[in-house]
Amino acid sequence: MPLNLLKVQKLLYSAGFLIDTYFVMGNLCRFLRATSIVTGDNIIIFISSTYDFILEDNVDTVFSIKLIEFENGNKVSEQYGDYPTGKVILDMYGQSVNIKDESKDDQLEAEMENNYKKKIDLKSMDRDQIVILKDCCRQLRRLYLAMHGVRYSLCIIQDNYLCIVDDDNIDCYYVKRFNSESRSFIVVADLEYFYEKLQSVNTDINLIKSSIYSVLDKNTTTNIETLVNVTKKLNAVNIGDKKISRKKQDYMQQLQRHKIRLEEYAKQEKSLKEEIGSIETDGGFFNDAIRINKRAGLESQIDEINGERQKLIKLVVQLRKKCDNLYLNSDRVDFDNCILVNSIAKNFSELEEILKSN
16 A cells, blocks of 8 residues: 655644754655654654555655564673572563553554565674664563553664564664764654654653653662672762652753643744634634734744744754663663672672682
8 A cells, every 4th residue: 555755744743843964774664753733742654565555765855674583692791690590580661651542452563574584694783783773672572561451563763773662573774874972762653653642642652651650660669779788888878879760850851841831832833823713713803914914923923933843843842862871771781780789799608608618
């Protein structure tokens, strides 16, 4: 089934989203990224292979992607540490997002076909990039546990890589000419589900992001407590955690202030548009000249509001990037440190037992 670019753009705009990036395989668009003009949050839209959404990879907003296949190797923290069991990870990250879903059919009508996936050999990648890619997959797998029972999905973007959950599997793509500069996670929805949730998608994204932030905050506290317990002499760890917590709190307060301002802009714009509508319908009170001047003045005010809103949206987008980067990387560091330090403590205990037996 063919998809028209303009119709897709109009559909997303009707929910308050502007498309900024298209990810294509060959000339078929498989994912697109859009930014909300309501909240400043991003969403990734998955385009099923049942649609023929043809785009050419010859503009700045269109990026070619290739599938990367690999087996999950062991990071240092997993190879040498006592990596938590699946149940422990599930208790830490699982079942934390709760979104009301009125749809009864939770199954996609069409699944991704494998024959269009062009693959990249992991062996051709730099070792540092392999470590980053596998680390993104592990973290995404943990975060996705919080999405149990929710039809939305998640992805993590870092550098030239897009890692996305597809039917409980994680697919990783190399994105040509793309560099995200920092690690971020984005809510994912297929096009059909986006259409179903058109009226609530902005609220849903905000709830998912906030819920996962809460999970990471909780786990930061848990991980730091574990680390402090097994390394009591490392008081600097607790000090660093407080600094990070203050920074997170500062980011969230800024986001809340910006959210209130965006809501105010929306109310002002709505009021001005209603006033314009009243001018157009009240033909007896205004003559044509007065009506034209009045409408021009109101439209000028709307333009000013949109200009200020666009400036604020840019601030929110940058702040979200910083927020995602801080949350994800602090979680990654804390999680890995807990495993490593716990392994060190066990090693010392084993060494003491060896000394006693000799």
